Amino acid sequence: MIAIAFLAVAMLQQSSPSTSESASNSPSDSTDAALEMAVSPVDLSSTFVGRQVCSECHEDNFHMHGKSGHASTFVSTRDSDVAKKFVGKTLDAGEPYGLLTYSMDENGLRVARVDDPSDQSFPLQYALGSGHNAVTFFSLISDAADDTIGIEHRVSWFASDDHFGLTPGQIGTSSTTLANCFGNSVHDEHMRACVDCHTTSANIVDQNIVDLIPNVNCEKCHGPGGEHVRQARLSNNPPPFSVGRDDWNAESELQLCGECHRLPIDFPPKQLREYPALMARFQPVGMLRSKCYLESSGQFQCTTCHNPHQASTAKSMEAYVNDCVQCHQENTSDHVVCPVSPQEGCIECHMPPMRFEQGMTFHDHYIRVHPED
Numbered sequence: 471m472i473a474i475a476f477l478a479v480a481m482l483q484q485s486s487p488s489t490s491e492s493a494s495n496s497p498s499d500s501t502d503a504a505l506e507m508a509v510s511p512v513d514l515s516s517t518f519v520g521r522q523v524c525s526e527c528h529e530d531n532f533h534m535h536g537k538s539g540h541a542s543t544f545v546s547t548r549d550s551d552v553a554k555k556f557v558g559k560t561l562d563a564g565e566p567y568g569l570l571t572y573s574m575d576e577n578g579l580r581v582a583r584v585d586d587p588s589d590q591s592f593p594l595q596y597a598l599g600s601g602h603n604a605v606t607f608f609s610l611i612s613d614a615a616d617d618t619i620g621i622e623h624r625v626s627w628f629a630s631d632d633h634f635g636l637t638p639g640q641i642g643t644s645s646t647t648l649a650n651c652f653g654n655s656v657h658d659e660h661m662r663a664c665v666d667c668h669t670t671s672a673n674i675v676d677q678n679i680v681d682l683i684p685n686v687n688c689e690k691c692h693g694p695g696g697e698h699v700r701q702a703r704l705s706n707n708p709p710p711f712s713v714g715r716d717d718w719n720a721e722s723e724l725q726l727c728g729e730c731h732r733l734p735i736d737f738p739p740k741q742l743r744e745y746p747a748l749m750a751r752f753q754p755v756g757m758l759r760s761k762c763y764l765e766s767s768g769q770f771q772c773t774t775c776h777n778p779h780q781a782s783t784a785k786s787m788e789a790y791v792n793d794c795v796q797c798h799q800e801n802t803s804d805h806v807v808c809p810v811s812p813q814e815g816c817i818e819c820h821m822p823p824m825r826f827e828q829g830m831t832f833h834d835h836y837i838r839v840h841p842e843d
Contacts, residue, residue, distance in 0.1 A: 517696025518671060521687045524695060527702060528688075531779040538781040539600030540686035544668040547578035550597035552605040552627045560584065561634050563624045564641065567651050570625060579607065581623070581652055592652045594623055596679075598668045602783070603830045604628045606637050608664060610677040611649060618677055620656035620664055621649055630829030638827045667730035691726060691778065720771040727772045728754040745836065750824040756836030762797075791816045 525532035535541055547553035556572040556579060563570050569584040573591065582591040594607035607623035626637040640654055649655070656664055665672045670683035670690040689695055702708040725733070732752035734742055741749070749755055754772070757763055763770045775793045776782060794816040798805045808816070820838060823831045 516694050518683060518689050519695045519699050520683070521689075523699055524688045531688075534777070534780040534784070535688070537784065538779065539602045540690075542600050543598065543686050544665075544672075544684040545597050547594050547597050547607060548574070548576070550579075550605070552601060553579040553594070553597055553607070555627060556581075556625075556634070559634070561625050563651075564636055567624060570652070583651060592621075592649070594652075598664065599626075601627075601629055602781070603630075603832075604638075604828065607653075609653075610661075610674065610679070612677060618661070618674060620661040621653045622656055622664070623653040624651075626828070628828040628830065630831070633828075635828040638830070641827070663730075686730075720768050723771050723773060724754060724758070727778075734758060747824055748826065750832045750834040750836070751826065753832070753835040756834055760835070760837040762837045787817060794820075 521532060521535065554574070557574045558572065560569050560571050562568075567583070570581050571584055573580050573582075577593065577595075579594040580591040581594055582589060593609055595609045596607065597605050598608050599605040604626050606626040609621045609623070610618055611621060613619050622637060622640075624637055624640050625634055627633075628635055637653070643654060647655075662674060665674060665679065668684075668686065669679075670685060670687045672679050672682045672684075683689070698708070731754050734755055736752075737749075737755065742755070745756075745759070757770075757772070760770075772778070775790060777785070791814060795813060798807050798812065798816075800807050800812050808819075811819070817833065820840070821833045821835060822840065824834050825831050
């Protein structure tokens with residue numbers, strides 16, 4: 471996710487995130503009325519009901535999801551606790567951008583350059599990221615051609631030690647426009663992906679987001695639940711919903727998770743061959759080159775180890791090790807058994823945590839004997 475240009479800051483001072491955001495935060499109100507009808511003219515198969523409605527039957531998953539990073543990936547800066555940390559701060563954006571100061575108005579967070587004699591400020595509209603690693607601000611503006619572009623702010627907040635620092639990927643970049651002083655530009659499908667991968671539903675229209683359902687909620691992966699809920703309320707034994715597809719398999723799951731967590735197709739061949747350390751940020755890429763996947767006949771998948779409704783950190787290291795041991799049994803010949811430590815230490819040896827810019831940490835999902843081992 472990366473961003474770019476500037477047309478008129480003065481116009482943006484009057485703008486704010488679309489009011490459809492607040493209307494979409496609770497999509498269940500209007501949906502419930504429709505669901506009470508035995509026959510409805512509305513196409514409920516494409517109707518979002520909201521995670522609160524899902525909790526009627528899936529209470530455990532609802533509560534697990536609420537504590538996960540997926541439940542807090544997108545919010546207006548006016549409602550962001552992280553954005554409030556920036557207010558009144560003066561932070562260094564690095565050369566050649568200098569110092570930035572932050573303030574809050576009724577529309578959200580704003581940023582200005584200390585050495586700008588015009589004292590113009592720039593709106594930081596949205597806070598993206600769960601906060602487990604970091605939160606970065608994102609804005610939509612129009613460029614000189616009146617096209618919508620995104621600006622990924624140059625300074626982010628990092629959870630490792632509650633500090634501010636340069637956004638990953640923005641160290642050493644240069645500015646071509648006034649907007650670039652505040653962050654890198656993101657265009658077209660990359661701009662849409664920034665928004666899509668942090669929301670359940672969102673459409674960019676000019677410099678606004680409409681039909682917004684923030685965060686990665688139930689219906690991001692399972693699809694709109696209107697018809698499923700209608701049938702569930704009419705029947706004591708409703709058909710299973712899952713992801714709404716009969717042909718769902720391990721490959722389907724990889725494509726779904728990889729849409730945002732990245733797949734090999736998203737990277738140049740040279741980078742895939744060399745597999746630099748930064749690739750550990752993109753878990754499916756590493757997993758797909760692991761023997762655990764390659765020799766599993768397509769059965770090894772994300773949910774082999776992860777509950778998609780639960781924060782990955784909520785599961786203990788012992789439980790993850792047990793996932794490894796369940797396959798790599800000492801009394802079978804189906805899987806290689808570690809000759810060094812067959813019952814413990816699997817993760818720290820074969821999926822070690824990799825430390826990145828600003829203290830962010832990701833476990834390497836290229837499961838292997840590491841060269842240094």
